[in-house]
Amino acid sequence: MKKWLKELDRLLRGDATRISALRYGAVEISVGGISMLILCLGLFYGLCMSCYSMFVGADEIGLRILSTMIKVPLLFFLTLGITFPSLYIFNTLIGSRLTIDSVLQLLIASIGVMMAVLASLGPIIAFFSVSTTSSSFMLLLNVAVFSIAGVLGLRFLLRTLQRLSQVQSAPAADAPSAEGDWLEKEFTVLSNAGGEETNGTAHHEQATSATAGTGMETEADVIDVSVARGSGPYRSNRPQRKRSNVGVSDPKVKMIFRIWVVVFGLVGAQLSWVMRPFIGDGTQVFHWFGPRGSSFFEAVLNALGKIL
Amino acid sequence: MRGYLILIDETLRGKRPDISDNASRRLMRQGIIMLIFIMIYGGVMGSMGVFAPGSRLDREWLQVLYSAIKVPLFLTATFLLSLPIFFVLNTLAGLRGDFMRVIEALTETQAGLSIILGGLAPLTLLWYMSNGDYPTGILFNGLMFAIATIGAQLRIRENYRQLIERDAMHGRLIKLWGLLYVFVGIQMGWVLRPFIGSPGSAVHFLRGDEMGNAYVTLAEIIWNVITR
Numbered sequence: 196m197k198k199w200l201k202e203l204d205r206l207l208r209g210d211a212t213r214i215s216a217l218r219y220g221a222v223e224i225s226v227g228g229i230s231m232l233i234l235c236l237g238l239f240y241g242l243c244m245s246c247y248s249m250f251v252g253a254d255e256i257g258l259r260i261l262s263t264m265i266k267v268p269l270l271f272f273l274t275l276g277i278t279f280p281s282l283y284i285f286n287t288l289i290g291s292r293l294t295i296d297s298v299l300q301l302l303i304a305s306i307g308v309m310m311a312v313l314a315s316l317g318p319i320i321a322f323f324s325v326s327t328t329s330s331s332f333m334l335l336l337n338v339a340v341f342s343i344a345g346v347l348g349l350r351f352l353l354r355t356l357q358r359l360s361q362v363q364s365a366p367a368a369d370a371p372s373a374e375g376d377w378l379e380k381e382f383t384v385l386s387n388a389g390g391e392e393t394n395g396t397a398h399h400e401q402a403t404s405a406t407a408g409t410g411m412e413t414e415a416d417v418i419d420v421s422v423a424r425g426s427g428p429y430r431s432n433r434p435q436r437k438r439s440n441v442g443v444s445d446p447k448v449k450m451i452f453r454i455w456v457v458v459f460g461l462v463g464a465q466l467s468w469v470m471r472p473f474i475g476d477g478t479q480v481f482h483w484f485g486p487r488g489s490s491f492f493e494a495v496l497n498a499l500g501k502i503l
Numbered sequence: 504m505r506g507y508l509i510l511i512d513e514t515l516r517g518k519r520p521d522i523s524d525n526a527s528r529r530l531m532r533q534g535i536i537m538l539i540f541i542m543i544y545g546g547v548m549g550s551m552g553v554f555a556p557g558s559r560l561d562r563e564w565l566q567v568l569y570s571a572i573k574v575p576l577f578l579t580a581t582f583l584l585s586l587p588i589f590f591v592l593n594t595l596a597g598l599r600g601d602f603m604r605v606i607e608a609l610t611e612t613q614a615g616l617s618i619i620l621g622g623l624a625p626l627t628l629l630w631y632m633s634n635g636d637y638p639t640g641i642l643f644n645g646l647m648f649a650i651a652t653i654g655a656q657l658r659i660r661e662n663y664r665q666l667i668e669r670d671a672m673h674g675r676l677i678k679l680w681g682l683l684y685v686f687v688g689i690q691m692g693w694v695l696r697p698f699i700g701s702p703g704s705a706v707h708f709l710r711g712d713e714m715g716n717a718y719v720t721l722a723e724i725i726w727n728v729i730t731r
Binding site: 204207208209308311312314315316317318319322323326327328329331332347351502 | 580583584585587588590591592595690691693715718719722723
């Protein structure tokens with residue numbers, strides 16, 4: 196747990212997303228560890244959120260608390276589960292160098308940041324929940340808090356993507372010297388397979404100039420795939436795809452991630468509506484999920500109307 | 504005693520501690536000063552009923568005691584509730600290394616606010632003695648808090664100057680802190696009311712039965728004014 200907390204701390208501080216730390220083409224975090232922290236922080240925020248039902252005099256308080264505590268982390272994991280396949284597929288279709296592991300690490304890191312922000316706002320939500328009887332106000336406050344966390348988390352994602360693009364623009368310069376032999380060896384093997392010249396040094400130079408250039412499909416790009424596979428503590432052991440040609444710096448990749456950010460927000464919002472009630476109304480009987488119909492945005496407008 | 508007086512002077516002047524100063528002792532003394540001054544103002548704030556004609560002193564003194572407890576509670580709870588998200592935002596902005604200095608600046612500002620309020624307490628007392636009207640008493644206290652806040656703002660600008668010189672992001676974050684503190688503080692003040700206590704009415708620690716939400720009440724009032 197302490198190790199995971201340190202990892203989350205590194206993410207928040209920006210140590211894990213410095214250019215030197217991204218030299219292997221991925222945010223080097225333990226996906227399992229950060230996921231566990233996301234779960235714990237989500238449970239904590241759910242507890243703060245459920246203070247409303249504790250103090251409003253609702254029935255089945257225990258079940259209401261349990262339901263909200265489970266639903267908060269579940270909302271994030273399900274939103275990720277729904278949006279991740281399409282992101283990865285489109286990312287691969289345009290030939291991005293980001294592997295499935297590095298995409299997942301990047302997204303889990305972003306959600307980790309979101310949950311840290313959300314949990315740090317938990318005490319304020321608990322205080323307002325205890326002192327407020329208006330469920331409409333609590334709904335709007337929670338929407339605002341989730342939006343703040345979402346914006347900060349997704350900003351982290353786009354900023355890290357930008358840094359990854361900088362790393363992939365000059366991988367040889369950032370790679371540590373100890374990696375030199377491994378890179379050369381890998382490159383020689385690939386060159387032999389392609390019937391090209393076998394001089395590693397020449398290829399290394401070619402790799403540097405090619406990747407810093409236009410992103411055309413060259414053997415140099417295969418080097419980048421190898422770099423992206425990484426040699427850090429959380430590198431993937433899976434065999435890597437040898438056909439990748441578009442760096443993170445490619446506008447298409449950035450566009451795909453920007454679209455994903457919007458889709459993530461929309462899916463998250465609608466999913467929260469599907470999974471309602473999170474806060475619940477003290478006057479209604481407890482149920483795990485609300486009836487189908489209407490939408491998140493309609494509910495927010497209704498809540499605003501009720502307050503006014 | 505002299506040490507405390509020097510510290511009060513230094514807090515108001517925004518003087519940074521010398522390296523030779525014992526940091527933990529200074530912090531503890533600052534905490535004691537804050538508590539004493541803010542309790543003085545709180546006590547005075549709740550003393551309106553004491554000066555009302557025909558008041559029952561045994562009951563009105565209870566309001567003095569409650570307010571002396573509630574005003575420091577109000578400031579401390581607002582500070583502590585706003586701190587976690589401010590910590591995360593500082594970390595995300597890459598300013599974690601300065602956070603201890605940030606905390607120092609914020610506590611010095613809180614201490615400054617308390618000392619200013621304590622200094623204004625005699626004025627409030629004089630107002631109560633000369634005017635027993637409850638609504639004007641609320642307004643007068645609002646004015647005293649506004650003056651103390653402006654004084655604290657001057658202090659925080661001074662305390663934060665070095666930090667902002669180091670990184671301009673500190674400037675943006677301290678504005679955000681102000682917004683967050685006010686947002687939480689308004690509701691905290693609403694929950695912990697009454698601080699003054701209407702003369703002659705029953706004395707309660709909290710108005711538990713009508714706790715409500717300050718923002719919802721404000722929205723209702725504005726809406727009623729618009730649609731009247």
